[in-house]
Amino acid sequence: MNFASDNVVGASAPVLEAILRHNGGAMPAYGADPLTLGLTPRFRALFEHADLSVFPVTTGTAANALALSVMVPPFGLCLCHEEAHVMEDECGAPEFYTHGAKLHGLSGPGGKIAPDTLDRFLSGLPRHVKQMPARALTLSQLTESGQVYAVEEIAALARIAHAHGLTVHMDGARFANALVALGCPPAEMTWRAGIDILSFGASKNGALAAEAIVVFRPDLAETLEFRRKRAGHILSKGRFLAAQLDAYLDGDHWRANAAHANRMAARLAAGLAEIPGVRLAWPVQGNEVFPILPAGLDAALRRAGVVYHAWTSRSLAEGDRVGEGERMIRLIAAFSTTEAEVEDFLVLARRAA
Amino acid sequence: MNFASDNVVGASAPVLEAILRHNGGAMPAYGADPLTLGLTPRFRALFEHADLSVFPVTTGTAANALALSVMVPPFGLCLCHEEAHVMEDECGAPEFYTHGAKLHGLSGPGGKIAPDTLDRFLSGLPRHVKQMPARALTLSQLTESGQVYAVEEIAALARIAHAHGLTVHMDGARFANALVALGCPPAEMTWRAGIDILSFGASKNGALAAEAIVVFRPDLAETLEFRRKRAGHILSKGRFLAAQLDAYLDGDHWRANAAHANRMAARLAAGLAEIPGVRLAWPVQGNEVFPILPAGLDAALRRAGVVYHAWTSRSLAEGDRVGEGERMIRLIAAFSTTEAEVEDFLVLARRAA
Amino acid sequence: MNFASDNVVGASAPVLEAILRHNGGAMPAYGADPLTLGLTPRFRALFEHADLSVFPVTTGTAANALALSVMVPPFGLCLCHEEAHVMEDECGAPEFYTHGAKLHGLSGPGGKIAPDTLDRFLSGLPRHVKQMPARALTLSQLTESGQVYAVEEIAALARIAHAHGLTVHMDGARFANALVALGCPPAEMTWRAGIDILSFGASKNGALAAEAIVVFRPDLAETLEFRRKRAGHILSKGRFLAAQLDAYLDGDHWRANAAHANRMAARLAAGLAEIPGVRLAWPVQGNEVFPILPAGLDAALRRAGVVYHAWTSRSLAEGDRVGEGERMIRLIAAFSTTEAEVEDFLVLARRAA
Amino acid sequence: MNFASDNVVGASAPVLEAILRHNGGAMPAYGADPLTLGLTPRFRALFEHADLSVFPVTTGTAANALALSVMVPPFGLCLCHEEAHVMEDECGAPEFYTHGAKLHGLSGPGGKIAPDTLDRFLSGLPRHVKQMPARALTLSQLTESGQVYAVEEIAALARIAHAHGLTVHMDGARFANALVALGCPPAEMTWRAGIDILSFGASKNGALAAEAIVVFRPDLAETLEFRRKRAGHILSKGRFLAAQLDAYLDGDHWRANAAHANRMAARLAAGLAEIPGVRLAWPVQGNEVFPILPAGLDAALRRAGVVYHAWTSRSLAEGDRVGEGERMIRLIAAFSTTEAEVEDFLVLARRAA
Structure with a gap:
C-alpha cells in the first residue's frame, strides 16, 4: 500500500491508449501538429473563454515557473502561502524563471491565505525604490494542506490583488480534485473569479507527464511561447503531450x-x-x-x-x-x-x- | 512522404512497449524509482566509465542548456560552430540557463570547426576584464550539415580547448547516427577523445521524448540535479523517462x-x-x-x-x-x-x- | 537638525582633498592606475592577511550583492537576519547578482542571529533536490538595530556555518562604528573569526561614494573582477575610488x-x-x-x-x-x-x- | 604624452568645484536630494522634451546595460555594430542586465551600420519560436572608429527599426564630441531622429564618474528606477552625481x-x-x-x-x-x-x- 503521493502511480489506461493511437504517421514538430493545435479550441470551450491560450508542458514546476515568469518582473514580489509548493518544493524554479523575483510567504491555517491577511500585507508595504514591489499572487488549489478555496474566497483574494496592481495565478496541480469538490464549472473557479493564469495539472490525476498553462489574459500570453522554448519545454514530438491532455479531457475522464x-x-x-x-x-x-x-x-x-x-x-x-x-x-x-x-x-x- | 526531420515521426514500438510495461504499481517519484536508478550502472557500462553521472530530460534543448550551465559561468564565452543548434535554434536556451553567457560562433565548412580555427581564435583572444573569457566549446555530432567529426578531430579540438582551460561538450542529438557512421564504441567518440559532457539524444532516433545528459567529469555533475529540478525538468513520474532510455538501449535497438x-x-x-x-x-x-x-x-x-x-x-x-x-x-x-x-x-x- | 541617516551628509574634508590631489596627470583607466593597485598591499597590511583581494565599488548594495554572487549559487539559500539590509532594502540586488538565489531570514532580538537559531535551522533543513540548499550566511555589523556582534558571537556563527558547508559574509556598511565599539583589530572581527568576504563600508563614514569588497579566501576572488565589470561597477577613472579609500584610511581618519x-x-x-x-x-x-x-x-x-x-x-x-x-x-x-x-x-x- | 583614451585624465575644474560646493549640509539620500530632482527639468529643457526621464549612474557600462534591460526581453536579440562597445568591451553587461538577451553584430565600415544592412537583416530573420526575435537596435555615436552618424542616417536606421517593432538606443559615451561635430541641438540627434533611450556620457568629457540614462519614451522608464536600485547604481549621496552633471552642463562647459x-x-x-x-x-x-x-x-x-x-x-x-x-x-x-x-x-x- 502506497499513499505517499498521487505521482507514485503510473498513467491511466485512456491516456496510454491515446499515446499509442497517435503514434503513427508524420506530424509537424514543436507543437505545429494538429493535436496540439486542437488544444486551443478545446480549452476555450472547456473554460468558456474565447481568448485563452494554452501551453502544454511536462511538469508542474515548469507550468508554475513559466506562468510566474510573465507575471512578475525580476525586481518584483510574488505573494504565496508560506508553505506553497512554489515556495518550498521547486528548488527555486520561480526565482530562476523570473530572473530573481522574490517569493514572499503569507501564513494562514489550512495552507490558505485569508483575504484580510493579503489586504493588510499589501496596504502595509512600503513604496520606496529600496523595496521590491508586489506584482503577483499565487494560490494553490488544493492547498498544501489539502484544502479547497471556495469560489468566493478566490474572488475576494483576486479583487484585493487586482486593486493593488497584482496579477493572480492558480497552481492547480490538483485542479480536478478541487473542481470536483466544489462541483462548479472550470470558469467559475478560475477567470470568472479573477484568476489570470492557471497551471492546469494532469500528471497527478492520470496523465503520464502533462500539464497545461492556461492564460486567460491575452497580453500575458504574448511572450510565453518564446520563454517555453528557451526553457526547453517544447517537446519536439508535441503530439504526445497533446494526446495525453486530449485523453484526459475526453468523456470527463x-x-x-x-x-x-x-x-x-x-x-x-x-x-x-x-x-x-x-x-x-x-x-x-x-x-x-x-x-x-x-x-x-x-x-x-x-x-x-x-x-x-x-x-x-x-x-x-x-x-x-x-x-x-x-x-x-x-x-x-x-x-x-x-x-x-x-x-x-x-x-x-x-x-x- | 515526409523527410522534414527525424522528429516528425512517432516513437518506436519497443519504446512504447516499455512505457506500457512499467506503468503498473507504485514507484517513488522524482527519479527515486528503480528504473531511473538503474540508468547509472547502465550508462557506466555502455560508456566504460566508472564515475559518469546521467540525468534524463525530455528535450535536446534542455539537455544542451543544462550541460552548458555547469560549464560556462555567466560572464564566459561558449564557442560553437556559427550554425550550431544551440546558436540558431534554441531561442536563447543556453543564455537562459547560463544566466547570460555568450555563444561565439566559429565558421567552417560542413558545420565543423577546424582545430586550426579554434586554436587561432583562442590564441588571439584579448585577456582583459572587459572581454568575456572563453570557458567552453560545444561540438555537434552530427553537425548541422550532417557531417561527422572523426575521433581524431574531436580529440584535437578537445586538446586545444583543454589547453586553454575550456571544457568540452558534445551535442549528440544524433549521437547514434554518428556513432554508427564511425563504427566505434561510445567511449572512443566521447570521453576518451576529451568530451566532458554529452547530450545523448534519443528522441530523434526512436524515443518518445527522452535525452540524457551524460557527465564524464564528476566535479561538473555536482550541481546539475539542483539545476535540473529548478528548470522543471525532473518528471514526477520519472519511470517513464527511464523506461524509454532502457528500451532504447536494450538489444542495440x-x-x-x-x-x-x-x-x-x-x-x-x-x-x-x-x-x-x-x-x-x-x-x-x-x-x-x-x-x-x-x-x-x-x-x-x-x-x-x-x-x-x-x-x-x-x-x-x-x-x-x-x-x-x-x-x-x-x-x-x-x-x-x-x-x-x-x-x-x-x-x-x-x-x- | 538631521539625524535621518549617516548618508544625508557630504564627504569629509580629507576625502575631498584626496580627490583634488590626485586629479592631475594621466593614469591608466579601469583600475590599472597606481592608486588602485596600491589598495591591495594597504588592505593586506590593515587586515594582516597576505592573500586578501580588494575590489572597490561605489555603493554598499553593489558590494553586498557582488560578494554574495560568488558565495551562493543560483539555486542556493543565503541566510540573513529577517530585517537585514540585503533582505529589506536593496530591491532584490542579491537575487539579481546571484541569478535567483533565495534569501532566508532568521529572527532574533536586536537584529542579531543567535548561534542556536542558526544551528537549529541548518540541522532541520530537508536535504532533497526539491529544497534549495543553504550555501551562505551574511551578518550585518552593526545590525539594523544598531547592535554589535561580539567577536565570539561571529566566531560561533561562522563555525556553525562552515560546518554545514556555508561561506560567511559580513555586511560592514558601518564596519568602522562596530570596530571602534569593540576596540579590536580588523582581523579579529573578520577573517580570524571566520568571515570569508567583507563589505567594507566607507560612504556612511566620510567617503563620497566608496566601499570595498574584501575577499579573504582567494578561491572566492577568482571571478569577482569579471562580475564587477559586467555589473558596470569598475569606474573608468578608478583613481577617484582609490583616492577616497586612501584618504579614509590615512592617519586613522x-x-x-x-x-x-x-x-x-x-x-x-x-x-x-x-x-x-x-x-x-x-x-x-x-x-x-x-x-x-x-x-x-x-x-x-x-x-x-x-x-x-x-x-x-x-x-x-x-x-x-x-x-x-x-x-x-x-x-x-x-x-x-x-x-x-x-x-x-x-x-x-x-x-x- | 598620453593619448590612450579620454578616460586616462582626471575631472575638469568646474566639475570638481561643484562637488566641493555641494558638500555641506544635509540632503535626503538615494536621489531624493534637490540637486538630483533638478536634473529632470534641466534635461527636459536641454532636449526640448517634456516627458523624458533621466537616471544618473557612474559608468557608461551601467548606463548602456540598464537602458537595454528595458528594451530587450531575455529572449530577444539586440542589434549593434559588430565592434560596438556593448559587444566587445563590457564583459557581457548587456547579457547580465537583460537576463540573457543576445547581441547580434552587424558589420559596416567606420563602425557604422548602414540602413540597408539593417533592413536586409531584419527582413531576412526567420520568425519561428526557435529563433530569438529582434527587439532593439543600439547605435554608437561616436562609433568605435570615431565616426559620426549624420542625423539623417540615425533617422533612417530608427525608421527601419521601429517599422520592425524594435526600440532604438544610442550609446553616447562621446555624445558631446558627436554633437559638436554635427553642430545640431541635442533633440535633433536623438529623439527627433527616433532615439528612444540615450546613454548620455560625461565621464570621458570632464566628469569624475557620471553618465545619464535619458529615456524619451515614458513607458520605457517605468521600471528603470527599480532596476537601477537592484544593480547597486543609486548612490546614497546622490548629490555628488547630480553636482557633476550640473557643472558639466553649466555655461556650455x-x-x-x-x-x-x-x-x-x-x-x-x-x-x-x-x-x-x-x-x-x-x-x-x-x-x-x-x-x-x-x-x-x-x-x-x-x-x-x-x-x-x-x-x-x-x-x-x-x-x-x-x-x-x-x-x-x-x-x-x-x-x-x-x-x-x-x-x-x-x-x-x-x-x-
Whole structure:
C-alpha cells in the first residue's frame, strides 16, 4: 500500500491508449501538429473563454515557473502561502524563471491565505525604490494542506490583488480534485473569479507527464511561447503531450478520476476518524488526508509496509498542535487507488490501534 | 512522404512497449524509482566509465542548456560552430540557463570547426576584464550539415580547448547516427577523445521524448540535479523517462535504428546523385541529405506532396555555392523511414527531373 | 537638525582633498592606475592577511550583492537576519547578482542571529533536490538595530556555518562604528573569526561614494573582477575610488570619524534617557539610537524641524513592545554631527517633554 | 604624452568645484536630494522634451546595460555594430542586465551600420519560436572608429527599426564630441531622429564618474528606477552625481570641452597627414584619430614615451587594409589635452619619420 503521493502511480489506461493511437504517421514538430493545435479550441470551450491560450508542458514546476515568469518582473514580489509548493518544493524554479523575483510567504491555517491577511500585507508595504514591489499572487488549489478555496474566497483574494496592481495565478496541480469538490464549472473557479493564469495539472490525476498553462489574459500570453522554448519545454514530438491532455479531457475522464480519488480519501478519513486517538489536522476536501495519530500506530503502519509521508506544518489551527507521542502523516489517494487498498489499510489501522 | 526531420515521426514500438510495461504499481517519484536508478550502472557500462553521472530530460534543448550551465559561468564565452543548434535554434536556451553567457560562433565548412580555427581564435583572444573569457566549446555530432567529426578531430579540438582551460561538450542529438557512421564504441567518440559532457539524444532516433545528459567529469555533475529540478525538468513520474532510455538501449535497438536511418539516407543520396543537375552540398555521413537541385525539380517534388525543408548555409565549401535557378534542400531519414518511401521519392524525383 | 541617516551628509574634508590631489596627470583607466593597485598591499597590511583581494565599488548594495554572487549559487539559500539590509532594502540586488538565489531570514532580538537559531535551522533543513540548499550566511555589523556582534558571537556563527558547508559574509556598511565599539583589530572581527568576504563600508563614514569588497579566501576572488565589470561597477577613472579609500584610511581618519559618531550617539542616548517616558529599544553600541518615546514628543520634535525616521521592528525583545501612544524612532549620528547639534536636540527634547 | 583614451585624465575644474560646493549640509539620500530632482527639468529643457526621464549612474557600462534591460526581453536579440562597445568591451553587461538577451553584430565600415544592412537583416530573420526575435537596435555615436552618424542616417536606421517593432538606443559615451561635430541641438540627434533611450556620457568629457540614462519614451522608464536600485547604481549621496552633471552642463562647459578635444584631434590628424607614409584609417570627425603608420614610426613614438593603443578593426573600407610593415594606432584627445602636447607629439613624429 502506497499513499505517499498521487505521482507514485503510473498513467491511466485512456491516456496510454491515446499515446499509442497517435503514434503513427508524420506530424509537424514543436507543437505545429494538429493535436496540439486542437488544444486551443478545446480549452476555450472547456473554460468558456474565447481568448485563452494554452501551453502544454511536462511538469508542474515548469507550468508554475513559466506562468510566474510573465507575471512578475525580476525586481518584483510574488505573494504565496508560506508553505506553497512554489515556495518550498521547486528548488527555486520561480526565482530562476523570473530572473530573481522574490517569493514572499503569507501564513494562514489550512495552507490558505485569508483575504484580510493579503489586504493588510499589501496596504502595509512600503513604496520606496529600496523595496521590491508586489506584482503577483499565487494560490494553490488544493492547498498544501489539502484544502479547497471556495469560489468566493478566490474572488475576494483576486479583487484585493487586482486593486493593488497584482496579477493572480492558480497552481492547480490538483485542479480536478478541487473542481470536483466544489462541483462548479472550470470558469467559475478560475477567470470568472479573477484568476489570470492557471497551471492546469494532469500528471497527478492520470496523465503520464502533462500539464497545461492556461492564460486567460491575452497580453500575458504574448511572450510565453518564446520563454517555453528557451526553457526547453517544447517537446519536439508535441503530439504526445497533446494526446495525453486530449485523453484526459475526453468523456470527463479527468473528473471521474478526481471524483474517485476524492472518494477514496473521504473513506480513508471516515475510517480513521473512528479509531480512538486519531484526528484529522484539516477536514478532507480533496484527495489528501492528514491524520494526527499516536506514534505507536504510525510505527505499526510503517512496519506493516504502508508507505506515506511524515508531515509537519505551520498551518495547523490554534489548539490543533501535534502533541508529544503523536505524529502527523499525509495520505494521498490517487485516481488508481482501489477500494480494496483503502479497506486493507483501515483493517490494518484498526488492528494496530 | 515526409523527410522534414527525424522528429516528425512517432516513437518506436519497443519504446512504447516499455512505457506500457512499467506503468503498473507504485514507484517513488522524482527519479527515486528503480528504473531511473538503474540508468547509472547502465550508462557506466555502455560508456566504460566508472564515475559518469546521467540525468534524463525530455528535450535536446534542455539537455544542451543544462550541460552548458555547469560549464560556462555567466560572464564566459561558449564557442560553437556559427550554425550550431544551440546558436540558431534554441531561442536563447543556453543564455537562459547560463544566466547570460555568450555563444561565439566559429565558421567552417560542413558545420565543423577546424582545430586550426579554434586554436587561432583562442590564441588571439584579448585577456582583459572587459572581454568575456572563453570557458567552453560545444561540438555537434552530427553537425548541422550532417557531417561527422572523426575521433581524431574531436580529440584535437578537445586538446586545444583543454589547453586553454575550456571544457568540452558534445551535442549528440544524433549521437547514434554518428556513432554508427564511425563504427566505434561510445567511449572512443566521447570521453576518451576529451568530451566532458554529452547530450545523448534519443528522441530523434526512436524515443518518445527522452535525452540524457551524460557527465564524464564528476566535479561538473555536482550541481546539475539542483539545476535540473529548478528548470522543471525532473518528471514526477520519472519511470517513464527511464523506461524509454532502457528500451532504447536494450538489444542495440538504438544502433539498429540509426543504422537503418543512415542506410535510407545513403540510398536517397545515391539515387539523387544519378539525376542530372542534382549534387550534394556535403557527402552523406549520417541520416541527413542536402541536395542542391534545379528549382523546377524542387517545385515538382513539393507539388507532389513531398515534405522537407528548404536550406541555406554558410558552411558550403568554396565553389559549392547554390546557383541561380538552384535550390538547396534538406532530407532527413528517420528510424521509421521505409525503403518503399525512399523508392517512391526517387521515382518521383527521376520522373520530375 | 538631521539625524535621518549617516548618508544625508557630504564627504569629509580629507576625502575631498584626496580627490583634488590626485586629479592631475594621466593614469591608466579601469583600475590599472597606481592608486588602485596600491589598495591591495594597504588592505593586506590593515587586515594582516597576505592573500586578501580588494575590489572597490561605489555603493554598499553593489558590494553586498557582488560578494554574495560568488558565495551562493543560483539555486542556493543565503541566510540573513529577517530585517537585514540585503533582505529589506536593496530591491532584490542579491537575487539579481546571484541569478535567483533565495534569501532566508532568521529572527532574533536586536537584529542579531543567535548561534542556536542558526544551528537549529541548518540541522532541520530537508536535504532533497526539491529544497534549495543553504550555501551562505551574511551578518550585518552593526545590525539594523544598531547592535554589535561580539567577536565570539561571529566566531560561533561562522563555525556553525562552515560546518554545514556555508561561506560567511559580513555586511560592514558601518564596519568602522562596530570596530571602534569593540576596540579590536580588523582581523579579529573578520577573517580570524571566520568571515570569508567583507563589505567594507566607507560612504556612511566620510567617503563620497566608496566601499570595498574584501575577499579573504582567494578561491572566492577568482571571478569577482569579471562580475564587477559586467555589473558596470569598475569606474573608468578608478583613481577617484582609490583616492577616497586612501584618504579614509590615512592617519586613522576612519576610526576617528567612527569614534566621533559613536560618541555623539551615546550622548544623544544619555540625554534622552533622562527624559521621563523615553526609553531605548536597544542599547546604543554604535552610532544609531532607537528611542521609544511618547507620540507627543515625537510630534513636537518633528514640528521643530528635526529630521529622522519613524521605525518599526520585529527585533524588539519580549516586553519591549511599543505601546499605544508611543513611537519608535531612529536617530543616526554621522562623522560630521556636531556636539552643538546634539545639545540643541536634547534641549529641544527636554523642553518638549 | 598620453593619448590612450579620454578616460586616462582626471575631472575638469568646474566639475570638481561643484562637488566641493555641494558638500555641506544635509540632503535626503538615494536621489531624493534637490540637486538630483533638478536634473529632470534641466534635461527636459536641454532636449526640448517634456516627458523624458533621466537616471544618473557612474559608468557608461551601467548606463548602456540598464537602458537595454528595458528594451530587450531575455529572449530577444539586440542589434549593434559588430565592434560596438556593448559587444566587445563590457564583459557581457548587456547579457547580465537583460537576463540573457543576445547581441547580434552587424558589420559596416567606420563602425557604422548602414540602413540597408539593417533592413536586409531584419527582413531576412526567420520568425519561428526557435529563433530569438529582434527587439532593439543600439547605435554608437561616436562609433568605435570615431565616426559620426549624420542625423539623417540615425533617422533612417530608427525608421527601419521601429517599422520592425524594435526600440532604438544610442550609446553616447562621446555624445558631446558627436554633437559638436554635427553642430545640431541635442533633440535633433536623438529623439527627433527616433532615439528612444540615450546613454548620455560625461565621464570621458570632464566628469569624475557620471553618465545619464535619458529615456524619451515614458513607458520605457517605468521600471528603470527599480532596476537601477537592484544593480547597486543609486548612490546614497546622490548629490555628488547630480553636482557633476550640473557643472558639466553649466555655461556650455560640456560643449566647450568637446569642441576643444575635437580640435586637438583634428590638429593631430592634420599634422600626421603631412608625414610621408602616414594615412588615416577613417577621417577624423570627433576626438579620435586612427593613423596607419610605418612600424618604425610606431616603435619610435613608443620609445619616446608616447602612450596610446595599438588598434585592429574589421571596419576598414576595402582597399584600406593595414599592410605589412604598417601599424594602426588610436590616438584620443581629451578635454584637457593641450596644444603643447599636440605640438610636442607632432614634432616627435616628424623627427622620427
